[in-house]
Amino acid sequence: MRKIKFVLMLTVIAFTLSFTSDNKRSLPTENVKSLDGKIVSTSTFQNDGNPIIISFWATWCKPCVHELNTIAEVYEDWQEETGVKLIAISVDNSRTSGGVMPMVNGKGWEYEVYLDENGDFKRAMGVNVVPHTFLVDGNGNIVWQHTSFTEGSELELIELVRRLKNGEDITKDENK
Amino acid sequence: MKKYILIIIVIGLVQLYSNKTYSQTLGGGEVHGSFQADAQYYNQDTTIGADKIPEAIAVNAFMEMRYTNKNFEAGMRYELFMPQMQGYDSRWKGNGFGYRYLRYKNERVDVTAGNFYEQFGSGMILRSYQEWNLGFDNSLDGVRVKYKMKALTITGLVAKQRYYWDVGPGLIRGIDGQLSVNDLFNKMADSKTRLFLGYSFVSRYQSDLDPIYKLPENVAAEAARMELFRGGFHYKLEVGWKINDPNASNNMIYKGGNAVITELGYSQKGFGFTLQAERVDNMDFRSNRASTGFDLPVGYIPAMTRQHAYSLAAMYPYASQANSQMGLQATLIYKIKKKSALGGKYGTNININYSIANSIYKEKVNDTIAIGQPGTLGYKSKFFKVGDDLYFTDFNIKIQRKINRKWNISFMYMNVFYNMFINEGHAAPNVYANIFIGDFWWKFKPYNSLHLELQQLTTKQDEGNWTSAMLEYNNRGFFAAAIMLFNQGEAGKSNSSVYPFITTGFTRKATRISVSYGKQREGIVCVGGVCRAVPASNGFALSMSSSF
Numbered sequence: 156m157r158k159i160k161f162v163l164m165l166t167v168i169a170f171t172l173s174f175t176s177d178n179k180r181s182l183p184t185e186n187v188k189s190l191d192g193k194i195v196s197t198s199t200f201q202n203d204g205n206p207i208i209i210s211f212w213a214t215w216c217k218p219c220v221h222e223l224n225t226i227a228e229v230y231e232d233w234q235e236e237t238g239v240k241l242i243a244i245s246v247d248n249s250r251t252s253g254g255v256m257p258m259v260n261g262k263g264w265e266y267e268v269y270l271d272e273n274g275d276f277k278r279a280m281g282v283n284v285v286p287h288t289f290l291v292d293g294n295g296n297i298v299w300q301h302t303s304f305t306e307g308s309e310l311e312l313i314e315l316v317r318r319l320k321n322g323e324d325i326t327k328d329e330n331k
Numbered sequence: 332m333k334k335y336i337l338i339i340i341v342i343g344l345v346q347l348y349s350n351k352t353y354s355q356t357l358g359g360g361e362v363h364g365s366f367q368a369d370a371q372y373y374n375q376d377t378t379i380g381a382d383k384i385p386e387a388i389a390v391n392a393f394m395e396m397r398y399t400n401k402n403f404e405a406g407m408r409y410e411l412f413m414p415q416m417q418g419y420d421s422r423w424k425g426n427g428f429g430y431r432y433l434r435y436k437n438e439r440v441d442v443t444a445g446n447f448y449e450q451f452g453s454g455m456i457l458r459s460y461q462e463w464n465l466g467f468d469n470s471l472d473g474v475r476v477k478y479k480m481k482a483l484t485i486t487g488l489v490a491k492q493r494y495y496w497d498v499g500p501g502l503i504r505g506i507d508g509q510l511s512v513n514d515l516f517n518k519m520a521d522s523k524t525r526l527f528l529g530y531s532f533v534s535r536y537q538s539d540l541d542p543i544y545k546l547p548e549n550v551a552a553e554a555a556r557m558e559l560f561r562g563g564f565h566y567k568l569e570v571g572w573k574i575n576d577p578n579a580s581n582n583m584i585y586k587g588g589n590a591v592i593t594e595l596g597y598s599q600k601g602f603g604f605t606l607q608a609e610r611v612d613n614m615d616f617r618s619n620r621a622s623t624g625f626d627l628p629v630g631y632i633p634a635m636t637r638q639h640a641y642s643l644a645a646m647y648p649y650a651s652q653a654n655s656q657m658g659l660q661a662t663l664i665y666k667i668k669k670k671s672a673l674g675g676k677y678g679t680n681i682n683i684n685y686s687i688a689n690s691i692y693k694e695k696v697n698d699t700i701a702i703g704q705p706g707t708l709g710y711k712s713k714f715f716k717v718g719d720d721l722y723f724t725d726f727n728i729k730i731q732r733k734i735n736r737k738w739n740i741s742f743m744y745m746n747v748f749y750n751m752f753i754n755e756g757h758a759a760p761n762v763y764a765n766i767f768i769g770d771f772w773w774k775f776k777p778y779n780s781l782h783l784e785l786q787q788l789t790t791k792q793d794e795g796n797w798t799s800a801m802l803e804y805n806n807r808g809f810f811a812a813a814i815m816l817f818n819q820g821e822a823g824k825s826n827s828s829v830y831p832f833i834t835t836g837f838t839r840k841a842t843r844i845s846v847s848y849g850k851q852r853e854g855i856v857c858v859g860g861v862c863r864a865v866p867a868s869n870g871f872a873l874s875m876s877s878s879f
Contacts, residue, residue, distance in 0.1 A: 180361060180363065181361065183399065184436075191525055191560040191565075192511075192525055192527045192558045192560055192565075193511070193525070194484065194509070194511070214638075215637075215638040215639070215640050215862075216640065216857075216861075216862050217640045217857050217862060218857060218860045218861055218862065224680075228677065228733075248454075248460070248633070249450070249453040249454050249458075249631065249633050250633035250634060250635070250638065251638055253567075253594045253596065253605050253607055254605060254662055256565065256596060256598055256603065256605075257596060257598045257603025257604060257605050257662060257663075257664050258603060258664055259598075259603075260563070260598035260599060260600055260601075260602065260603045260664075261598060261601065261602060261603030261664025261665060261666060261680075261682075262664065262666060262680060263600050263601050263666055263678075272450060273448060273449065273450040273460075274448060274460065274461075275448075278448070279397070280878075281363050281364055281365040281395070281397075281841075281878040281879070282365070282878065283365050283367055283463070283876050283878060284843075284861045284862075284863060284876065285861070285862075286860070286861070287841065287878070299840070300840060300841045300878060301838070301840055301841060302838055302841050302843055302860075302861060302876075302878070303808075303838045303843065303859060303860030303861045304860045304861075305780065305805035305807075305808075305810065305859070305860040306772065306774045306777075306778065306779070306780035306805060307774075307777050307778035307779070307780070307805075307807065308860070310777055310778070311807070
């Protein structure tokens with residue numbers, strides 16, 4: 156009976172909420188681990204008011220590594236042009252997380268990389284499969300998300316970053 | 332009850348298809364979540380362990396929602412297996428809220444009541460996690476409190492463990508402390524060397540109703556760990572032990588358990604190296620001493636081997652042996668500089684990995700007791716002495732190069748040894764296999780690409796040689812792929828088989844829909860820009876996932 160009440164409560168809340176909208180979503184606060192072992196709160200993610208790309212990936216996920224490799228080639232240009240920063244969140248568990256730092260350095264990626272071994276941040280962001288990429292605006296709101304990586308996805312991503320940088324509201328996008 | 336479920340599903344669908352309402356807010360609160368549904372129609376096929384079912388169609392689905400408002404959070408996941416897809420445990424059959432919780436957190440305190448996932452250190456003595464696509468969930472159901480100070484974080488919990496639609500019989504109590512030594516002393520705050528220490532204690536209570544043995548009702552496990560970072564170096568060590576815990580997986584022996592996992596790594600730009608070693612002795616720890624297989628694990632002992640994402644490379648994966656294994660793994664990643672003679676215009680990535688797993692050494696406790704005899708101390712072991720049984724080896728090398736703006740190619744070679752009895756539990760000749768893979772990407776327009784993946788596995792054992800070819804087309808969010816897998820069959824027998832498979836679909840933002848038809852083995856499939864674990868199937872399938 157208690158379970159039913161709880162469900163009912165949540166349903167009513169959800170139902171009311173589904174009729175209101177303000178197109179913004181704040182970044183959830185969870186703890187992740189930096190590659191040098193520090194516990195870092197996601198509330199500290201910032202980029203001086205410039206857009207942030209948050210990319211969930213894993214060492215064993217081919218499309219993820221392909222995405223990060225592809226962006227790595229143009230990352231310097233992207234940063235220069237838009238000031239964007241990429242934060243890569245590894246969802247590797249303790250079986251494969253030992254391979255994260257060697258891979259990041261071995262491939263020469265210049266991203267900010269964190270481990271989410273217990274999956275707290277992944278769950279808070281609603282990530283089911285990797286790669287899953289989010290775009291966060293200068294005020295720390297999530298304004299866009301996308302799963303999968305195929306050739307050319309990076310071109311769409313940087314286009315969105317440019318528009319975000321120009322102050323456009325990309326949450327109203329119907330076509331992307 | 333069903334009414335509410337329906338309402339929730341309706342809301343979910345409204346959210347999925349409304350483009351304008353990206354998120355929902357009220358009074359500062361937000362609702363977000365994710366959704367996935369897989370439906371499979373089965374053709375007659377007795378060869379792959381996925382035959383016709385009376386219901387004709389099997390559906391696995393879940394919808395997870397969480398409501399957050401300032402420091403408060405509540406979430407739930409509705410799950411449905413009607414019936415469960417072939418390859419998933421039949422105990423999943425059913426539907427209901429398998430996961431729900433309330434949570435309050437601020438900068439110091441984080442309290443969760445209900446279901447939660449937690450990991451102490453590497454998870455050696457406590458790890459609860461979920462892998463939806465593998466049909467695994469051992470979430471804890473109880474209360475967890477975290478308290479964060481500047482240098483120290485303490486986690487305490489009391490819970491039972493999820494067991495399909497029920498909870499396991501064991502009561503789990505745990506406490507963990509993680510200390511950042513640098514943050515403890517001001518002098519060390521800016522030191523280049525960073526040191527972390529951790530300690531955890533877990534106890535399981537399960538009443539003893541055994542008619543023969545007097546069993547410990549409270550089983551304690553402890554683990555201590557350290558992590559050290561300096562410059563490009565890092566070193567990790569975790570040591571754990573458990574008091575005697577006669578259980579179904581160790582054949583009711585009264586020996587205590589212990590485990591050591593250690594890792595040394597060095598990396599700098601363009602170069603990375605890691606060496607890992609592991610020794611595990613009688614460390615299978617569950618919240619029910621009668622459980623085996625994937626049921627109710629409390630501790631997590633990782634397989635120290637590479638997790639492959641090519642289907643044939645992943646055909647013979649090592650199954651971690653929590654009661655006896657000595658393992659070693661080395662990984663080297665090197666990038667040959669771009670614009671060099673060897674590296675080419677964009678540089679060349681080289682990835683070499685080797686892993687080996689062995690049994691631990693065992694000898695008789697005394698002359699009258701056989702090794703592993705139930706109700707005894709079981710055996711004696713010597714820490715550094717390697718056992719006689721080789722479980723697994725894997726040597727693999729992968730070279731990847733972007734040739735020009737249009738072409739990206741990689742090659743992989745792998746040599747694997749796979750102990751059949753240890754990894755699959757039945758007596759059959761051990762497998763020695765060589766695997767060759769070629770992977771070609773042709774990006775003929777900025778958004779259009781073709782992907783060809785060729786794989787060959789050669790072995791004289793098990794089911795013999797395998798060949799796989801995949802051709803995939805991608806255009807923005809749209810993808811279509813055809814996979815042809817061919818098995819020559821065992822040497823000298825004419826039992827070859829073909830696995831044709833086609834799939835197509837699209838991804839739009841965080842929503843993905845795909846349909847497929849054909850026959851596929853259980854394993855990992857990377858297509859259309861994501862990788863997923865899939866069960867064996869033959870027939871028509873529809874798949875959908877979304878985050879909102």
